Amino acid sequence: MEQKWLTWAKQIQSIAQAGLTYTQDHYDYERYLELRQLSAEMMETYTEYDMKTIQQLFTNETGYQTPKVDVRAVVFHEAKLLFVKEKADGKWSLPGGWGDVGFTPGEVAVKEVREESGYLVEARRLLAVLDHKQHPHPPSPYHIYKVMIACELIGGSAAESIETSDSGFFAQNELPPLSTGRITESQIDMLFAIHKDPSIAPVFD
Template sequence: MNRFGELTERRLTQARRLLAIAQTGLHYATEAFDRERYEEILRIAHAQLAELANMQTEEVAQLFAREEGYANPKLDVRCAVFTGTGEVLLVREAADGRWSLPGGWADVGASPAENAVREVREESGYAVTIKRLLALWDMPKHGHPPSVFHIWKLVFLGEIGALSEISGVETNAAGFFHIDALPPLSLGRILPQQVRKLYQLQCNGGVEFD
């Protein structure tokens, strides 16, 4: 990451922290004066995040409208499926036309591994068996494009099973690609060096975490 990217990420971290303080404060505050101050901090954080992510302040406020209670990072659950010849299963994101590992936000009511199985089935059509955890990454540490959310990413190793049809609406294609010949990736979701690292981890039995 270059100096400009490092500065942007530091400012994003500060803005996310301000938002977390405001959100948590509003959850616990009982006095009108305190709530007023936390609401002001919240507006400042929304404006800062909007500027850094090249969005409108109203868009950012809408994204966080349902975020209540004690502030926590968002959890992104992915599944990496490799062939014995170094190919990886990728899905094409309808939102940007680029490719990623199957996955998405963790849903309430299922374990992280169960979420990963469901995401692979919906986005690629494949049934998989989860073998183990490959990585737990703090996304701001890995050079992803700016995001208003602070995201933790869990990546599981999956073993391929039966094939049916894609049932989700967030992806529109699936395929296997060699790790040295990857298509354009959706960099907000996964980076090329992360795909190659995951392949190494599944080969040597390792786990990586931040």
């Protein structure tokens, strides 16, 4: 479960962003700016992010704040799951990333697999919609929904990308070091369980 200070910081940021968008009162605008600064100071105090980075994260969007959507492709082959090695931290995750405007979640999953691993897949079914804060991820300045989509391998071959340096299929008992900001071991265990029993309904929390 997400720590309360992080939940509060993100809620304060959300209120501030909505206020800055809709208020027509100069004095209220100043108060909302103060709220946003307070949330940024909370993040700086309790995370590894510096103030400049936090302010960029907290001010790069306008309008009513909504959760970001992280789409992950779940590609099994011969009882092994496809992972890609992230250049950002040198650890492994499922192919995926932020949802793209103009693309369905399935199209995002297919595109991310091709771009990050070199493999070609077809999206088959929704496996899970997970709330980032309900799982043991490191603290994040964003409220994130994670969408897991099962994909069928149809072709291609392993290739590096701008964001990844390697890819490979791994069995459940031989998982590589995970990029826990993107995927957790408990989520991987859930995906293997669904793969073994396709009758399990899509998971949500």
